[in-house]
Structure formats: C-alpha cells, structure tokens
Amino acid sequence: MLKNPISFRNIISYLRDSYIFLFILSVIIGIFIFNFFIKVPNIGVITIDTPIMDEETKEDIVKMLKYAREDNSIKAIVIKMNCPGGEVTNIEEIYLEVLRLRSKKPVVTSVDRIGLSGGYHIAAATNFIYAKPSSIVGSIGVVLTLSEPVEETERMITTGPYKRGSHSMRYYAGQAEMIKEVFLDVIVSQRGNRLKISRETLSEADDYLGIEGLKYGLVDEIGSRSNALEKAASYAGIANYGLVDINKKVLANNETNITSRSHSTKINQTSPKVDDKDTMPIEPVYYYLPIDYYLKIEQRKEQ
C-alpha cells in the first residue's frame, strides 16, 4: 500500500480550497447565466425574394416574422428585399406583422434589386430602408383583375343582384381607387417627414431608382446589406452580434427562399387582361404589383 493515496475526497477538498478553480467555475457560471437569461444577441435576416401571390408564401413570411418576434436571442431584423409585390391582402397581412415586430424590435430593409409596389409597402413598415443606387423602388398603385362572367341560368338562384358580383367596371375601379388611397396613406404616414414627393406624384405609380428614391425620401440611405446590419444593430443597441438566417431556421426542407413554392402555386381563377371589355365579374382580385410582373407571373403559370 502507497503512503498518502490520491482519493476523490482529497481532490474535492483541494479544489474547494483552490481560488483558481473557483475563478474558473465562477466564469463558467457567469457565462451560463448570461446565455440563459440575457443571451448573445443575434440579428435575424429574412429574405423575401419572390412575388407574394399565394397563401402559402404569405404564411411562410408570417411564420418567419413570428419567429423573429418570439426568439429572445434575436434583437434586430434585416429584411433582404427583392420583391415586386403580390396579392393585396397577403401584403397587408405581412405589413401588419412587420409593424407588430417593429413595436418590439428594430427592422431594417435592405433592397436588393427591387422593392416595388407590395414589396415597398412592406418595406415602409420598417424603421429604415437601404437601397443600392440602381435598385428600383416605388410603383405605388393597384392592379385589379376580374374574372369571366357567370352565365345566367334558371338553375342558379341568388337572393340579391350583386351575389354574382354584377357591378360595372366603374364600381370596381372605385374600389381599386380606395385600396390605392389606403396604400398612399401608408406611405405618407410611415415615411412622414422623410417623404419629399407629393401624394399626387406618388399616385402616378412610377418606379424610381435607388438614387431617385433617396432624393424623394422613399429610401433612407444608399448602402449594402452590411450597412443594414450595422443600422439594425445600432437601433437595437447591440454589438458583436451573431447572424441568424431565419429562412433556413423556419422553412421546411431546407428551402432558403420561397421562390420555388410560389411558382408552383396556382391562382384559382383565370385573370383576363386589365383593359379587357366590361364584363360581369365574380371575384375581383387586387394586386400591389407592377403590371409587367403580373403578366410575367401569369405567363409562367400558363407554361
């Protein structure tokens, strides 16, 4: 038998008396407490690079916004925007969700190539908008499509003349005008004093380059995504932050963007040309979308 054997009890006793050990333990506890209660801050990045035409695409974006709102480690969000817009109620839902998120955490938009119509509508809800000099923003307006009329038959009985949506084009144009006014109100109220362009000029639904957007107050600064991240960080009061790709975190099957799903989704009604003859429509569909993008999407669906 050896003299003075090293026993477990002796090791514990040694460590308990060792300030070095206590120091290391305290640091570990401190790090643990920090990570559990306060958390290393992250900036969440949400990429919207597709038209928002269908329910699924909208739900994906809403899920990502919800994730960003509820994850305590995410202290600020950057929306990477490359979106021409989409169906009006989808855009409005996302807009309201961004506002809700903004009430809790700062949200900064970084416009890549385009932030048009509905895309700009969403960006308007954020704290700050960056764009490149050649990015394209604007197109503040509404596109309305009407379906083919339903033939009158004796076997289809309705209880009111407008059950079949038998309004004139003038009526639907009035409705589109009301939606346009809502859109304009959003831009004017959200941009506030930053806006340097009249409401009437905005209602022309023109597109603007990033540099023009800066001049008219539609864009806050010319800059890259890095600038957007720094801005988001400064709003949140954070430094040395991590990045979270929210698209990867939230969307199933490792889809990093929602483009492919959007292209495969069908719209449930045919949509004639905007300037078609006055017909008796059923379900008008309103879009915050430049007309050429709308037509491209329709062509892609038909292929």
Add this chain to the structure above:
Amino acid sequence: MIEATKKIIFVVVIVLGVVIAQTLYFYRGIYIAPPTEGYDVNNISIPSYAPKEFIDIHGKGNGTVLLDFSHDNDFDSEELNILISRIISRGYTFKYYRGSKNESENVSLKSFLKNASSFIVILPKKEFEEEEKTEIKNFVDEGGRLIMIADPTRNSEINTLSIEFGVVFWNDYLYNLKENDGNFRYIYLKNFKENTTITKNLNKIVFYIASSISSPGNGIVFTDNNTYSSSKEAQGKHSPVVLAYDGKVLAIGDLTFLIEPYNNVLDNNQLISNIADYITNTEAPLIDTVPPLVNNTSVNITSITLNDSICVNATVTDNVKVDKVWVRIINPNSIAKNTFLSEDAPCAGTPHDNIYGAIIKLNISGEWYVNTTFANDTSGNLGSEKPYPNIKIKVSE
C-alpha cells in the same frame, strides 16, 4: 467560517463580473420603438353611384342610319342599345351593313349608302379599301354624315378611314390624377365649343378611357390643364371629340360612355341624345316659357260719331311665334268685349313689322275704353300690355 464567506463573495463577484462584462460586450443601448399605427381608413371616402335622371326630349324625322359591321368591328350591337333606341325614337330606321358574302349579291357599300343619311363606323379591325374610302367620301360630299367611334382599350384600323377627312385617332389615353370619376383614366370634360348640336346643354361629361383626336381647329370637346395624354409629353388641350369636314364628320375617342351604366353619369345621356340629333339631323323642340311682349296699344282717333269706326293697333313680339292677339274694349254699359287683331288687317302695319290691327265699329254713344291688348304664343304663353292703357274714346250722337 470567514474563509467560506470570502470564497462565496469571490464567486459572486466573478460571476457578476462575467455577466456584466459580457453584457457590456454585446449590449450598448436599448431599442425605443416608434409609435405604431395600423391602417387608418377613416378618411377613405366611398364613391357614390346614384344615376342622374334624364328625359330624352327630341324631334322627329325620317331616314335611314347605316351601321358598319363589315370590317370585323370590335363591338357588340348590345353596346349601342341606348344610341339605337334614341335614333329610332326620332323616327329613323337602322340598317346594318355586313358586306357581301358572294359576288352575286348586290350588297355593295355604295348601294347601302345611297339610301342612308348617316353612316356609323365603330372600331373596325380591318382596313378600309380605296374603293370603300372613295364611296364614303362621295357619300359625305353629297350631304351624308359620317360618325366614327374608337376606344383605346380595343385596337382598330379606324385611321385608314378617318385620315381621308383630316382626322387622326391617337394611340393614347387621356388621364387626370387630380380630378376624375374614380380612376385616373375616367376623365371629366367641361370645356365645350358653343353652338354645336353635339355640345348643346352640356355642363360636364365623363369619358371612360378615351383617346385624343387630332383635327386642327375642329375640336368641340376639350380637356382641362390637369388632363394629360399617355403618349404626348407636352401639356395642352386635348380633344376626344371632333366635328370635322364642315361639320359632316363626327369623331369620338370613347365607346364606353354610350353603354349602361356609364350613360347615366353627369351629362352623358344628354350627349348621347345630342349625337342622336346630329345623326338624324333633328333638333329637340324648344320648350318655350316666355310670353309674348305686348306694347304700344293705340287708337287712330279718340272722338267719333256714333257708328263710326276706330283703328286699334298694338305691337306684339315673341321669342318663338305669336299665335293670337286680341284687344279688350269696354262699352259705355261697362260690358267688355274682345276683338282679334291681325297683322294683315287694313289698318295694321306693313308685313312682318309686328304691328297688329283691327277696325272696330262703335255703336253705342258714350265713353268707350280700349282696356288693353292680349296675346298668346304657339306654346300657350299669355302676355298683355301693362299697365293697362285704358284709352278713352268718346262716341257722340
């Protein structure tokens, strides 16, 4: 004991230190959220669509109106229901020219135009051939009326015909962002050339996506300073309605205003009636509410012997036409009697000088009074001279 306390304090200080250090490393401030407002829709006004009541007052005539259906025209005949019914109510008949399907049929345009007073061409998708253009030009030169209608929402080859008459339909649409009927392309038109059949009684009309028409000096409806053309950069007056070729050719850059319910907006119905009047060369009867003007009631002599006669005159004028004129005379027994005056009475003035007269025999001695002269016009309006002249005539035995 003291040693244990020392160690606890040591641990707590280190833990706190690590936490604070990390916090300061990662956090430099706090986020202050801006005020958040959702959608404020209280100020969005909902347009109203109450139609304007309209009664079509029209004259009557007879003739035939020819409607072109031989150039693959891009409209449905139902779209013209309102215009067609107005034309028919003016006593005209409607014929459709569909062209010939085989050579044995004598359905040349010339033969149809021979029996027509007006020819309507709407949105032809096929070009007009040289022979057709010549026939239509001859038709117009011989007194026929040509009406051409296009619409920027539908393609057409109307310029292949209109150019013959110095009229060009632009490939544009007119728009106004400041004031419109619910969409920037639904433009108000308030500027009209005076004294034309097409523009009479118009205050404000609406065109629903209209093109401008070029025919220098012949515009009769004009846009305002806030209405622009989609294809012309320069600001200026545009004209979507033109009356060219000595008033024999009418060109209109919109079809939609003719169709329900757009015809019911503002003065569109009046415009359609005016177009029907132009096509049928009829005018609506004037609704006359102005009574005749009667003055200068006079007699040639104020003292006569029993059974002699006096001449009574009065000047009567009317804005339309005088129907009857009469004078009221009160005899010495206070009995009033009316006697008609006429323009061709022996003691009336010269023809068309508005002086009416009558010779009246006075067969009771005493004081007679020519009380006053009355007149009515062809619309039944009654006028008289006021104050009553009450001219005294002394009749002695």
